[in-house]
Amino acid sequence: MVTNVTNFSRSGLFDWMAQRVSAVVLAAYFIFLLGYLVVHPGLNYAQWAGFFSGNLMRIFSLLALVAVSVHAWVGMWTISTDYLTPMALGKYATVVRFLFQAACGIAMFAFFVWGVQILWGI
Amino acid sequence: MGGGRYTVLFPTTLLCVPGPSSVKEAVKSQRPVNLDLRTIKLPITAYTSILHRVSGVILFIGIAVLLFALDTSLASEEGFARVKMYLSSPLVKLIVWGLLSALLYHLVAGVRHLIMDTGHGETLEGGKQGSKIVLIVSAVLILLTGVWVW
Numbered sequence: 001m002v003t004n005v006t007n008f009s010r011s012g013l014f015d016w017m018a019q020r021v022s023a024v025v026l027a028a029y030f031i032f033l034l035g036y037l038v039v040h041p042g043l044n045y046a047q048w049a050g051f052f053s054g055n056l057m058r059i060f061s062l063l064a065l066v067a068v069s070v071h072a073w074v075g076m077w078t079i080s081t082d083y084l085t086p087m088a089l090g091k092y093a094t095v096v097r098f099l100f101q102a103a104c105g106i107a108m109f110a111f112f113v114w115g116v117q118i119l120w121g122i
Numbered sequence: 123m124g125g126g127r128y129t130v131l132f133p134t135t136l137l138c139v140p141g142p143s144s145v146k147e148a149v150k151s152q153r154p155v156n157l158d159l160r161t162i163k164l165p166i167t168a169y170t171s172i173l174h175r176v177s178g179v180i181l182f183i184g185i186a187v188l189l190f191a192l193d194t195s196l197a198s199e200e201g202f203a204r205v206k207m208y209l210s211s212p213l214v215k216l217i218v219w220g221l222l223s224a225l226l227y228h229l230v231a232g233v234r235h236l237i238m239d240t241g242h243g244e245t246l247e248g249g250k251q252g253s254k255i256v257l258i259v260s261a262v263l264i265l266l267t268g269v270w271v272w
Contacts, residue, residue, distance in 0.1 A: 045202035
C-alpha cells in the first residue's frame with residue numbers, strides 16, 4: 001500500500017529548498033515587523049493602517065503569507081510522518097495521519113484566505 | 123523544521139542497522155525504521171530539535187491569534203483601540219510573550235539550520251556547541267522581549 005504520497009512534490013530535496021526559502025522570507029518579514037513596532041511605541045491607527053496599505057508592504061505581506069503556508073505545510077507534514085506512525089498508533093496510523101494532514105492543509109488555506117481579506121480590506 | 127529528515131545530528135529515522143534478529147529483514151530491504159524515542163536517552167541536540175518542532179506547532183496555532191489581532195486592529199479605529207486595550211491585560215501580555223518566545227526560538231534555531239546547511243557545525247561536537255548557542259541566544263532574546271512586552 002502506498003502511504004507516503006502527501007508531501008508537496010514527491011521530492012524531499014524540493015521540500016527542503018522550499019522550507020529554507022520560505023524561512024528566509026518569514027525571518028525578514030517578522031524582523032521588519034518587530035523592528036517597526038519597537039521603533040513606534042506610541043503607534044496610532046492612522047499610522048498602522050497606512051503602514052499595511054502601502055503597495056510594497058502589501059506585496060511583502062502577501063509573500064509572507066505564501067511563505068508561511070509553504071513552511072507550515074512542510075513542517076506539519078514532517079512532524080506528522082515522524083510521530084503519527086504505525087509504531088505509535090498501530091494499524092490506524094495512515095488514516096489518522098491523512099486526516100491530520102488534511103486538517104492542517106485546510107487550516108492553512110483558511111489562514112491564507114483570511115490574511116488576503118485582511119490585507120485587501122484596509 | 124529541525125531534526126527528522128534533514129539533519130544527521132538528530133534523525134528520528136535511521137537506516138536499519140542489522141542486529142542478530144533483524145539480519146534477514148535488513149538483507150531483504152534497507153528501509154528506514156523509526157526509532158522509539160521513549161526508549162533512548164536524548165542528547166542536548168535532541169532537545170533543541172524537539173523544541174524547534176514544538177515552537178513550530180505553537181506558531182502554527184498562533185497564526186490564528188496573530189491574524190485575529192491584525193484583522194481587528196486594521197478594521198477600524200475602535201478595533202485598534204480594542205487591541206491596545208487587550209494588550210494591557212496581563213493574560214494577553216503572557217500569550218503574546220509566549221508566541222514571541224516561540225517565534226524567537228524558532229528563528230534562532232532556524233538560522234542555525236541555515237548555517238549548518240553551509241557545512242558549519244555539523245560534527246558531533248559542533249552540533250552540541252551549536253545547540254548550546256541556540257539556547258543561550260534565544261534565552262537572551264526572550265528575556266529582552268519580555269521586558270519590551272511589559
